[in-house]
Amino acid sequence: MAGLKQVQRQTGVALWRQIADRIREAIGNGAYDETGMVPPETVLALQFGVNRHTVRSALAALAQEGIVRAVQGRGTLIERKERLNFPITRRTRFTAGIGDQAREMRSLLLDEVKEEASSEIARWLGLKPGATVIRLETLREADKRPVSKATSWFPAERFAGIGEAYRKHQSITKAFAELGLADYVRATTEVTAAHADTADLADLELTPGAILLIAKAMNTDLDGVPVQYSISRFAADRVQFTIEN
Amino acid sequence: MAGLKQVQRQTGVALWRQIADRIREAIGNGAYDETGMVPPETVLALQFGVNRHTVRSALAALAQEGIVRAVQGRGTLIERKERLNFPITRRTRFTAGIGDQAREMRSLLLDEVKEEASSEIARWLGLKPGATVIRLETLREADKRPVSKATSWFPAERFAGIGEAYRKHQSITKAFAELGLADYVRATTEVTAAHADTADLADLELTPGAILLIAKAMNTDLDGVPVQYSISRFAADRVQFTIEN
DNA sequence: TATGGTTGTCTATATCAATAGACATTTTAA
DNA sequence: TTAAAATGTCTATTGATATAGACAACCATA
Numbered sequence: 001m002a003g004l005k006q007v008q009r010q011t012g013v014a015l016w017r018q019i020a021d022r023i024r025e026a027i028g029n030g031a032y033d034e035t036g037m038v039p040p041e042t043v044l045a046l047q048f049g050v051n052r053h054t055v056r057s058a059l060a061a062l063a064q065e066g067i068v069r070a071v072q073g074r075g076t077l078i079e080r081k082e083r084l085n086f087p088i089t090r091r092t093r094f095t096a097g098i099g100d101q102a103r104e105m106r107s108l109l110l111d112e113v114k115e116e117a118s119s120e121i122a123r124w125l126g127l128k129p130g131a132t133v134i135r136l137e138t139l140r141e142a143d144k145r146p147v148s149k150a151t152s153w154f155p156a157e158r159f160a161g162i163g164e165a166y167r168k169h170q171s172i173t174k175a176f177a178e179l180g181l182a183d184y185v186r187a188t189t190e191v192t193a194a195h196a197d198t199a200d201l202a203d204l205e206l207t208p209g210a211i212l213l214i215a216k217a218m219n220t221d222l223d224g225v226p227v228q229y230s231i232s233r234f235a236a237d238r239v240q241f242t243i244e245n
Numbered sequence: 246m247a248g249l250k251q252v253q254r255q256t257g258v259a260l261w262r263q264i265a266d267r268i269r270e271a272i273g274n275g276a277y278d279e280t281g282m283v284p285p286e287t288v289l290a291l292q293f294g295v296n297r298h299t300v301r302s303a304l305a306a307l308a309q310e311g312i313v314r315a316v317q318g319r320g321t322l323i324e325r326k327e328r329l330n331f332p333i334t335r336r337t338r339f340t341a342g343i344g345d346q347a348r349e350m351r352s353l354l355l356d357e358v359k360e361e362a363s364s365e366i367a368r369w370l371g372l373k374p375g376a377t378v379i380r381l382e383t384l385r386e387a388d389k390r391p392v393s394k395a396t397s398w399f400p401a402e403r404f405a406g407i408g409e410a411y412r413k414h415q416s417i418t419k420a421f422a423e424l425g426l427a428d429y430v431r432a433t434t435e436v437t438a439a440h441a442d443t444a445d446l447a448d449l450e451l452t453p454g455a456i457l458l459i460a461k462a463m464n465t466d467l468d469g470v471p472v473q474y475s476i477s478r479f480a481a482d483r484v485q486f487t488i489e490n
Numbered sequence: 491t492a493t494g495g496t497t498g499t500c501t502a503t504a505t506c507a508a509t510a511g512a513c514a515t516t517t518t519a520a
Numbered sequence: 521t522t523a524a525a526a527t528g529t530c531t532a533t534t535g536a537t538a539t540a541g542a543c544a545a546c547c548a549t550a
Contacts, residue, residue, distance in 0.1 A: 008443055011452065012262025012306070012537090014507060020257075021440050040526060051509045056527085061257070072527045073517030088488055189488040193438035193456045193481040195266050198253060207256065211438045211456055236438040243333055243434040243488050255506075259537060285496060296539045301497085317497045318547030491550100498545070506537065515528070520521105 007048050016057035019048055023058060024067060024237060028083050038068055038076040065207060084142060086234070087242045092186040092217070093173050106144070107170035110203075111137040112163035114156055121153050124218050124229040132156035136163055139203055146204045147238055152230035159227070172228070184227055190216040191241060196233070204235050211236035252293050261302035264293055268303060269312060273328050273482055283313055283321040310452060329387060331479070332487045337431040337462070338418050351389070352415035355448075356382040357408035359401055366398050369463050369474040377401035381408060384448055391449045392483055397475035404472070417473070429472055435461040436486060441478070449480050456481035 007018045023038060032038055041059070045052040059076055062068045070076045113135045122129040133153045140148050152172070154162050158179075165175035176184060196210045204210075212233045219228040252263045268283060277283055286304065290297040304321055307313045315321045358380045367374040378398045385393045397417070399407050403424075410420035421429060441455045449455075457478045464473040 008446070009508095009536095012259035012265075014257035014259075016507075017257030018440070022442075025439055042526085053510085054508060057507085059527095070527060071517080072515065073525080075517095075526060187489070191436055191458070191486040191488065192484075193458050194270055195263075195456070197267075201253070211440070213436070213438050239437075241436040243436065244432070254538095257507085259506095261537080287496085298540085299538060302537085304497095315497060316547085317545065318495080320496060320547095493550085494548095496545100496547075498543100500541105500543085502540085504537100504539080507535085509534080510532085512530085513528100514530095515526100517526075518524085520523080 007050065015048075015050055015054050016061065019044070019050070019055060019058035020061045022048075024062060024065075027067065027078055027081050028237060030081075032078060036078055038078065040075060061207065083237070084147060084239045085242055086239050087244065088186070088189050088215070089244055090185045092189075106141040107166075108139045108141070109136060109163065109167045110139055111135075113137075117153070121229060125153060125155055125226045127155060134159060134162055136166060138166070145238070146235070148232045148234040149200060149203050150230050150232040152228055154228055155226075176227070181221060181227060184219050184221050187218045187220045187224075187226070189218075192216075193236065196235075200233055204233070206235055213239060213241065215241070252295065260293075260295055260299050261306065264289070264295070264300060264303035265306045267293075269307060269310075269482060272312065272323055277323060281323055283323065285320060306452065328482070329392060329484045330487055331484050332489065333431070333434050333460070334489055335430045337434075351386040352411075353384045353386070354381060354408065354412045355384055355394075356380075362398070366474060370398060370400055370471045372400060379404060379407055381411060383411070390483070391480070393477045393479040394445060394448050395475050395477040397473055399473055400471075421472070426466060426472060429464050429466050432463045432465045432469075432471070434463075437461075438481065441480075445478055449478070451480055458484060458486065460486070 007015055007022070009015065023044075026032065027038075038044070038059070039047070041052050041055050044055045048055065059068060059070060063070060063076075067078070067080055068076050069079050114132060115135055116130050117125065117127055117133045119129045121127075121133060122131060125131075125133065127133070134156045136150075136152045136154070138150045138152065139146060140150065159176075159181075162175050162179060165178045166172065169175055169178070173184075176182075192214045194212055194214060196204065196206050196212050200206065200212060201210065204212075213236045215230075215232045215234070217228075217230050217232065218226055219230075220226050252260055252267070254260065268289075271277065272283075283289070283304070284292070286297050286300045289300045293300065304313060304315060308315060308321075312323070312325055313321050314324050359377060360380055361375050362370065362372055362378045364374045366372075366378060367376060370376075370378065372378070379401045381395075381397045381399070383395045383397065384391060385395065404421075404426075407420050407424060410423045411417065414420055414423070418429075421427075437459045439457055439459060441449065441451050441457050445451065445457060446455065449457075458481045460475075460477045460479070462473075462475050462477065463471055464475075465471050
């Protein structure tokens with residue numbers, strides 16, 4: 001079921017990077033759990049059909065990420081292995097959803113801007129194009145490891161001061177509560193995937209070629225009035241989404 | 246909002262491939278819609294900060310995919326541009342969901358196998374480990390373009406002959422109906438993203454480095470009894486998922 | 491029809507990626 | 521203590537990747 005590991009040449013993606021990605025994925029899927037170690041370099045080289053030096057380049061990249069640690073004479077130990085589950089339901093909330101899977105949650109407000117809504121944002125929030133909206137750029141971490149970077153838009157009139165409230169509580173739910181919105185629900189979520197650009201690479205501490213899961217979400221109050229539209233970019237090798245119907 | 250195009254060196258991913266991926270994405274997002282053309286090679290080279298020859302390698306790769314076509318003296322024309330929307334709800338069905346977005350739908354049964362359920366499959370289907378299940382490998386196309394490749398498991402006792410029924414109707418829904426299951430619902434969906442392996446590259450007509458959206462789904466009958474567990478791999482640049490709550 | 495803008499082709503050079511082989515160093519276990 | 525198994529380091533060679541420059545071929549249009 002896991003699928004044979006294979007690798008292609010002359011594709012613009014170096015073999016060592018393809019192999020590093022496969023091994024990272026295998027670790028995340030729980031292969032190698034019995035030993036807690038990656039197979040020996042010579043075995044991996046045979047499995048992937050490449051030279052041992054090429055495997056070493058891949059393992060060096062994973063060591064750089066802190067995922068494995070090579071010990072001379074013993075082997076290559078797995079250091080970290082995680083994939084957070086992120087449920088998407090009517091009651092989706094980042095902090096509550098991840099809360100029990102990580103010891104420490106953190107949310108950083110990177111930027112707060114008041115701007116005119118683009119036609120797309122206006123459509124999602126049910127506003128006239130050009131209406132004023134507040135845009136927040138946030139970075140969310142679990143156990144000091146960045147999980148997602150999000151851009152959120154709010155109607156400026158109704159939620160003036162949401163940046164300050166968010167900075168204080170480090171939670172959208174609590175920020176809404178402070179501004180008089182006791183409850184809200186997830187109306188729609190669109191999920192796509194893409195390669196990370198350089199800005200996301202830096203903020204999410206990813207290596208180039210990394211994949212993002214992108215969730216575009218619209219939240220409404222209990223009367224169905226849009227209160228938030230957001231685009232969240234998740235490190236694909238650290239999360240999975242669960243949709244329960 | 247689209248983000249500046251940027252590109253990184255010495256990452257194991259060739260510059261021409263990074264640039265090809267960025268341009269493909271930009272085309273999918275509707276940039277360049279006004280002209281129907283990609284900017285001139287010299288302009289792209291300047292934007293990405295690379296040599297013109299490197300841009301030409303990227304455009305050659307996109308031409309190979311049939312996405313653009315270069316015309317000497319005029320420029321590089323955009324040939325194809327699509328992203329199918331795939332709703333995920335309690336009533337998710339592939340054919341009905343995509344039906345109105347493409348002219349021609351097709352479903353191929355690649356393989357049918359009777360096997361023992363692994364512990365994971367047994368858990369999802371509510372069976373004892375080692376129980377007999379039927380596994381179907383299917384490829385789904387929209388307008389002759391492969392969209393997803395799926396592996397599905399069914400309880401063998403209840404759905405004997407589902408392979409034959411699927412081959413006849415080219416639809417899970419109709420195959421279920423023929424076997425006496427008039428209706429079913431989507432219970433859970435897990436979404437992840439990963440790089441495509443070589444088997445998927447070939448079947449989905451992708452280029453190496455391509456991204457897959459992976460949906461692991463469990464369907465039940467109206468009494469909540471599992472009837473199907475499936476792992477579908479979608480070409481990420483051809484689809485998006487929509488979750489309506 | 492002349493010109494500017496665009497893609498196509500060629501040569502040359504430097505660096506990265508991958509293979510190959512040999513041997514050192516460290517750990518584990520016989 | 522010894523041998524086997526594993527990672528670490530070094531040299532050498534080949535092909536892919538990227539840059540640089542020059543010029544040809546083609547198209548649209550002033």
